[in-house]
Amino acid sequence: MNYVFPNELHVTWTVMIVLYPYITGLVAGSFIVSSLYHVFGQKELKPIARFSLASAFVFLLFATMPLLIHLGHPERAFNMMITPHFTSAMAGFGYIYGSYMILVALEIWFVMRGDFIARARGGGPVAWFCRALVLFNTDDTPATREADHRIVKFLAGLGIPLACTLHGYVGFLFGSIKANPWWATPLMFVIFIFSAIVSGISVLIFHYFVVSRINRWKIDAECVKSLGRYLWGFMMVAVALELMELLSLAYEQTEATDVLGHLIRTRLFFSYVILQFMLCSLVPFVMLGITALFKLKERTAYLLIWLSSCLLLLQVLLMRWNVVVGGQLVSKSMRGFTDYFPGIWEKEGLITAVVIFTLPFGLLYVFHRLVSLFPDAEKLPEIKSGA
Amino acid sequence: MPCDDRISRRQMIKRLAAGAPVALLVTVFPRLAFGGDRKPGEKRPLYAYAVDVSRCIGCCACMRACRAENDVPAGFFRTWVERFRVRGNGEVLVDVAATDGFVFKAAPDEDIVKAFFVPKLCNHCEKSVCSQVCPVGASYESPEGVVLVDKKHCVGCGYCVQACPYGTRFIDPVSHTAGKCTLCYHRIVRGELPACVLACPKGARMFGDLHDPKSHLSIFLRQRRYRVLKPEMGTHPKCYYTDLDLEVI
Ligand code: SF4
Numbered sequence: 001m002n003y004v005f006p007n008e009l010h011v012t013w014t015v016m017i018v019l020y021p022y023i024t025g026l027v028a029g030s031f032i033v034s035s036l037y038h039v040f041g042q043k044e045l046k047p048i049a050r051f052s053l054a055s056a057f058v059f060l061l062f063a064t065m066p067l068l069i070h071l072g073h074p075e076r077a078f079n080m081m082i083t084p085h086f087t088s089a090m091a092g093f094g095y096i097y098g099s100y101m102i103l104v105a106l107e108i109w110f111v112m113r114g115d116f117i118a119r120a121r122g123g124g125p126v127a128w129f130c131r132a133l134v135l136f137n138t139d140d141t142p143a144t145r146e147a148d149h150r151i152v153k154f155l156a157g158l159g160i161p162l163a164c165t166l167h168g169y170v171g172f173l174f175g176s177i178k179a180n181p182w183w184a185t186p187l188m189f190v191i192f193i194f195s196a197i198v199s200g201i202s203v204l205i206f207h208y209f210v211v212s213r214i215n216r217w218k219i220d221a222e223c224v225k226s227l228g229r230y231l232w233g234f235m236m237v238a239v240a241l242e243l244m245e246l247l248s249l250a251y252e253q254t255e256a257t258d259v260l261g262h263l264i265r266t267r268l269f270f271s272y273v274i275l276q277f278m279l280c281s282l283v284p285f286v287m288l289g290i291t292a293l294f295k296l297k298e299r300t301a302y303l304l305i306w307l308s309s310c311l312l313l314l315q316v317l318l319m320r321w322n323v324v325v326g327g328q329l330v331s332k333s334m335r336g337f338t339d340y341f342p343g344i345w346e347k348e349g350l351i352t353a354v355v356i357f358t359l360p361f362g363l364l365y366v367f368h369r370l371v372s373l374f375p376d377a378e379k380l381p382e383i384k385s386g387a
Numbered sequence: 388m389p390c391d392d393r394i395s396r397r398q399m400i401k402r403l404a405a406g407a408p409v410a411l412l413v414t415v416f417p418r419l420a421f422g423g424d425r426k427p428g429e430k431r432p433l434y435a436y437a438v439d440v441s442r443c444i445g446c447c448a449c450m451r452a453c454r455a456e457n458d459v460p461a462g463f464f465r466t467w468v469e470r471f472r473v474r475g476n477g478e479v480l481v482d483v484a485a486t487d488g489f490v491f492k493a494a495p496d497e498d499i500v501k502a503f504f505v506p507k508l509c510n511h512c513e514k515s516v517c518s519q520v521c522p523v524g525a526s527y528e529s530p531e532g533v534v535l536v537d538k539k540h541c542v543g544c545g546y547c548v549q550a551c552p553y554g555t556r557f558i559d560p561v562s563h564t565a566g567k568c569t570l571c572y573h574r575i576v577r578g579e580l581p582a583c584v585l586a587c588p589k590g591a592r593m594f595g596d597l598h599d600p601k602s603h604l605s606i607f608l609r610q611r612r613y614r615v616l617k618p619e620m621g622t623h624p625k626c627y628y629t630d631l632d633l634e635v636i
């Protein structure tokens with residue numbers, strides 16, 4: 001028996017709303033990695049500290065894009081800030097997002113002020129742009145650097161609770177919907193924070209390996225191994241939280257248990273059980289465990305860490321899909337399920353999603369051309385052919 | 388010059404400060420005392436709805452009337468009628484009529500032991516969670532207890548669609564804003580009945596003022612046992628159902 005309320009045949013929140021928490025998760029995760037270096041003094045993360053901050057910034061720039069594409073009236077988006085309705089969880093979005101954006105932009109500015117000043121010398125449009133960026137103050141002495149450093153530390157510290165707020169808040173948007181049994185759990189926002197950190201670390205590892213390979217840079221072993229260990233730890237917490245949620249759902253045997261059990265066994269079986277848990281959680285868990293506990297050849301360890309990061313990036317995307325779409329598949333009549341798969345070319349379809357997701361990487365490249373995001377990268381020695 | 392400037396600014400602030408209580412008195416006091424546009428002593432109505440399930444014959448005249456009155460976009464529903472059929476083995480079959488109504492077979496081939504129809508619509512909840520979650524306040528409760536959407540302000544985020552536990556909202560594909568039952572607000576403010584109530588040939592749908600003890604609805608609710616849908620959601624629906632079976636969610 002499959003009955004859904006007639007208005008539920010249309011799924012309201014599309015793949016754009018899957019992408020939105022995914023991208024904000026990458027922001028929060030990348031930011032936390034940079035703060036591990038700036039605030040908690042994890043020196044081995046230095047090679048990636050700038051890159052992680054820049055990643056947080058560019059992802060943040062694009063985080064609202066899927067939302068704007070989704071809104072029926074994007075031209076009224078600012079109504080949320082001009083006429084906020086504070087009983088709504090969503091009303092806080094603009095403020096939280098805005099303040100976080102200011103903080104990350106300021107932190108980047110202070111971290112890279114020296115580099116902007118270096119680029120500001122000479123003529124040409126780029127130099128002019130950099131001069132404007134440093135507000136025509138090209139003072140760069142040990143004393144100014146020291147002051148910048150202190151400010152960065154403060155901002156990075158302040159940013160941690162704000163990053164958790166930004167992403168925990170996204171989880172809360174779903175977790176507070178009492179009408180939806182698949183969403184309504186107070187654990188939702190903790191799950192979202194941890195999965196955000198997992199996706200953030202994963203995207204940094206993934207990207208670091210790719211750019212190092214392209215540029216023939218030497219990979220910093222300490223940095224990668226440390227990231228691998230963090231990833232292992234955070235993914236364990238993230239997956240454990242989700243499993244706890246499932247366990248209590250199954251054990252409590254409430255009205256929702258039947259319908260949600262059915263959801264997991266049928267509509268979400270492939271994307272949730274097979275892909276999210278089996279392939280993309282269990283496999284990286286084992287692989288990262290091996291790299292953390294055993295001494296492996298460097299190449300093997302790198303390969304395992306990189307593969308794990310790819311799988312975990314996918315895992316978090318699947319998690320967002322299973323939450324956002326999965327929750328809407330269950331009818332509020334508790335008697336059936338609807339269907340959804342995005343079209344390829346439609347406005348909120350797959351091509352749009354892919355484009356939105358690739359844009360930040362392009363911007364990161366431009367950023368890197370402006371100031372180096374890997375200032376300490378060493379070139380691998382040239383291997384001469386025939387030598 | 389800067390000095391003059393400062394003086395004029397101070398004067399401005401003083402004037403504003405003096406003006407504020409006057410403005411407050413002029414705008415707020417009459418509202419507090421007389422309730423806005425009402426005459427003194429007149430009580431504002433509190434509109435609500437009732438469905439006598441045992442009277443509904445599933446003709447779907449209400450759905451057609453609603454569509455005609457409110458220009459509801461195809462594929463979406465401000466109100467609908469569910470058909471429940473219970474088999475001998477306890478299995479429950481539920482379906483909903485297409486726009487033209489249900490298809491009835493002359494001789495049912497299934498072992499149906501019980502069947503009934505349940506009209507559904509927005510419950511105009513007293514604690515409407517849809518209004519609570521609207522980030523811009525475009526979803527709101529009118530002073531008469533009718534839950535409405537300001538189409539000029541709605542951003543079309545769909546949060547209210549997710550939040551309503553009854554599936555009564557949708558995003559209108561034409562206006563790209565939230566759509567829902569308005570209890571035919573344009574009619575009821577003129578003292579007319581909602582289109583669905585007027586169209587129902589069996590009087591299964593009722594509308595009235597809860598504040599008026601002599602209204603048809605108040606009398607009906609005093610005489611009959613009723614319940615609301617999903618009371619556990621804490622939304623305090625104002626659509627009351629009599630003779631509702633346990634199967635209905
Ligand atoms: S039934 Fe749904 S749309 Fe209507 S008032 Fe209640 S929560 Fe809002």
Ligand code: SF4
Pocket residue numbers: 520521522523524525526536540541542543544545546547548564565
């Ligand atoms: S769709 Fe419109 S009415 Fe509904 S929550 Fe969003 S802004 Fe408010």
